[in-house]
Amino acid sequence: MKRLDKFLAIEFILFSLLGLATVVVIYDLINLIERMGYFLRYKATVIEMIMYYVYDLPATVELLLPVGFALGVFLVIGRLIRSNELIPILACGVDLYRIFAVFVVVSTVMAVLAFAASEFIAPRLKTRFVEYKSEAVENRKSKRKNVKNRIFYLAEGGNVYYIRQLRLQDSLALDWVIWELDQQRRIQRTVRIESARYSEEGWKGEKVEIHNFSGAEPVYNSYTSRMLPEASETPEELGVRSKGTDEMTAGQIRNYIQRMRAAGSNVAVELVEYHFRFSSPLIIIIVTVISLSTATLLQKGNLTLGIGLGLLLSFLYWGAIQASRAFGYAGAFPPWLSAWLPDILFSGFSVVLLLKVKR
Numbered sequence: 001m002k003r004l005d006k007f008l009a010i011e012f013i014l015f016s017l018l019g020l021a022t023v024v025v026i027y028d029l030i031n032l033i034e035r036m037g038y039f040l041r042y043k044a045t046v047i048e049m050i051m052y053y054v055y056d057l058p059a060t061v062e063l064l065l066p067v068g069f070a071l072g073v074f075l076v077i078g079r080l081i082r083s084n085e086l087i088p089i090l091a092c093g094v095d096l097y098r099i100f101a102v103f104v105v106v107s108t109v110m111a112v113l114a115f116a117a118s119e120f121i122a123p124r125l126k127t128r129f130v131e132y133k134s135e136a137v138e139n140r141k142s143k144r145k146n147v148k149n150r151i152f153y154l155a156e157g158g159n160v161y162y163i164r165q166l167r168l169q170d171s172l173a174l175d176w177v178i179w180e181l182d183q184q185r186r187i188q189r190t191v192r193i194e195s196a197r198y199s200e201e202g203w204k205g206e207k208v209e210i211h212n213f214s215g216a217e218p219v220y221n222s223y224t225s226r227m228l229p230e231a232s233e234t235p236e237e238l239g240v241r242s243k244g245t246d247e248m249t250a251g252q253i254r255n256y257i258q259r260m261r262a263a264g265s266n267v268a269v270e271l272v273e274y275h276f277r278f279s280s281p282l283i284i285i286i287v288t289v290i291s292l293s294t295a296t297l298l299q300k301g302n303l304t305l306g307i308g309l310g311l312l313l314s315f316l317y318w319g320a321i322q323a324s325r326a327f328g329y330a331g332a333f334p335p336w337l338s339a340w341l342p343d344i345l346f347s348g349f350s351v352v353l354l355l356k357v358k359r
Contacts, residue, residue, distance in 0.1 A: 004089070004094070004102075005102050008076070008099065008102045008103070009102055009105075009106050011076045011079075012072050012073070012076050012102070012103055012106050013072075013106060015071070015072040015075040015076050016068045016069045016071065016072025016073075017068065017072075018071075018072075018075070019067070019068040019069075019070075019071025019072050019075065019310075020061065020064060020065060020067070020068025020069075020071075020072075021068075022071075023064050023067050023068060023071070023311075024057070024060055024061060024064055027060060027063075027064060028053050028060065031053075032049070032053070039052075039137070042137055042138050042139060044137050048136055048137055051132065051136070052132070052133065052137055055125065055128055055129035055132050055133075056129050058117070058121065058122050058125045058126070059122065059125075059126060059129070059246070062114065062117070062118065062122060063318075065110070065114060065284060066283045066284050066287040066314050066317065066318075067287075067310070067311065067314040067315075069107055069110070069284055069287060069288050069291070070287045070288070070290075070291045070310035070311070070313055070314045071307060071310045071311070073103060073288055073291035073292055073295055073310070074291060074294075074295050074307055074309065074310045075307070076103075077292065077295035077296060078295060081296075096296065096357060097354075100289075100292050100354075103288055103292055104285065104288060104289065104292075107284050107285045107288035108285055110284055111281040111282060111284045111285050112281070114280075114281045114284060115277075115278075115280075115281040118277060118280070118281070119249050119250060119277075120249070122246070123246070123247045123248055123249055123252075126244075126246050126247045127243065127247045130247070146167065146168040146169040147165065147166070147167055147168070147169075148163075148165070148166040148168070148238075148239045149164065149165050149166075150162075150163075150164060150165075151163040151166055151238060151239070153233070153238055154259050154260065154265075155231070155232075155233065155259070156232070156259060158180075158181055158259065159178055159179065159180050159181070159230060159231075160178070160179045160181065161176065161177070161178055161179075161231070161238070162176070162177045162179075163175070163176045163177075163238065164176075166235060166238055166239050168235050168236065168239050170197070171197055171198035171199070171235045172195060172196070172197050172198075173193070173195065173196045173197075173198075173203075173235070173238070174194070174195050175193075175194065175195075176191075176192070176193040176195075176196055176205070177190065177191070177192050177193075178190070178191040178192075178193075178228075178230050178231065180230065185265075186213075187213055188212070188213055188214045189210060189211065189212050189213065189214065190210070190211040190213075191205075191208065191209075191210050191228070191230055192208070192209040192210075192211075193205035193206070193207070193208050193209075193228065194206055194207035194208075195207070196228060196231075198234065198235050201227070202227060202228065202229070202231075202232070203227070203228040203231050204225065204226070204227050204228065205223075205225070205226050205227075205228050206224070206225055207222075207223075207224065208222065208223040208225075208226045208228070209221075209222045209223075210222070210223075245269075245270060245273040245274075246273075250274065250277045250278070253270060253273065253274045253277065254274060256270060257270045257271060257274065268328065268329060268330075268331050268335060269329050271328075271335035271336075272325060272328035272329060272335045272338050272339060274335070275335050275336050275338070275339030275340065276321075276325065276338075276339040278339070279339040279340050279342075279343050282343050283317060283321075283342075283343070286317075286343060286346050286347055286350055287313060287314055287317060287346075289350040289353075289354065290313055290346065290349060290350045290353060291309075291310055291313060293350065293353030293354050293356070293357050294309055294313070294353060295309075296357050297353075297356070297357070317342060317346055320341075320342040320345065320346070321342045324338050324339070324341045324342050325338060325339075
């Protein structure tokens with residue numbers, strides 16, 4: 001059995017990689033045609049277009065990985081049926097579910113690796129892709145790289161900052177407004193600073209005006225110079241570009257959600273994406289099981305039909321995910337249900353198909 005397990009595992013991995021490479025090339029070619037106007041508008045060179053898709057490759061692979069594994073299943077099982085290799089294996093007393101177990105183990109290992117990649121590799125590469133797209137393709141190489149304008153920042157305690165200009169080279173913030181909010185998102189205090197400079201002691205503001213609305217009557221105070229305990233972030237932290245959830249690890253998304261909640265903001269989108277971070281890798285396993293059940297039902301291992309079914313199943317799954325995600329964003333579904341509902345539905349479907357398999 002060890003020799004058979006090894007043979008099936010290697011075949012499955014190789015055919016899955018072949019299927020993945022095929023759909024990635026097709027996907028990128030279609031995407032290139034759709035975005036040709038974008039590249040022409042910015043006069044991108046051929047090298048820049050190639051590098052654009054190189055940096056975007058991890059996100060594309062993550063999207064199409066289940067498709068590659070579905071195709072891998074149909075190619076391997078279809079080849080075993082067409083070459084009459086499956087019947088002798090079963091005749092030797094090998095249970096069909098035992099053969100399925102090899103595919104499930106491989107897909108499980110890949111799901112774990114996919115989750116690890118989404119945590120430790122994909123966020124950094126996504127950030128690099130965004131930066132390359134902005135700087136190389138769109139030619140936004142600002143000469144004022146150390147100057148950030150019109151910054152909105154959500155602080156750890158729920159405070160909201162607006163800074164008209166932040167000069168990183170000399171740690172200077174100009175026209176800074178700090179809003180302190182309560183749990184109902186009502187402004188409790190407003191701190192307006194004409195200029196503030198950061199040092200080892202923290203931020204020190206010049207011409208500071210404070211309006212306090214927490215009491216029965218508003219209270220106003222002004223200072224020629226004052227330390228700013230309301231702000232603990234460094235200039236580098238304030239100057240970092242706001243990242244999307246696909247540029248964050250699960251822990252960073254969770255911390256961001258806590259900060260957004262502290263400010264009273266709606267976090268439905270972030271919560272949905274947080275739960276999807278854990279549910280998405282399971283797609284690989286579920287699609288593999290569904291493909292295994294379907295592949296064994298094909299007559300004479302029809303590869304063409306199998307490939308078509310593999311693509312259909314994968315994109316039906318993808319469509320269900322996008323629909324469920326949209327309901328979660330809109331608040332129609334709880335965030336956890338939005339992320340896990342496609343997995344639950346298709347897991348049930350896979351169990352039904354498994355029971356119909358003739359052993």
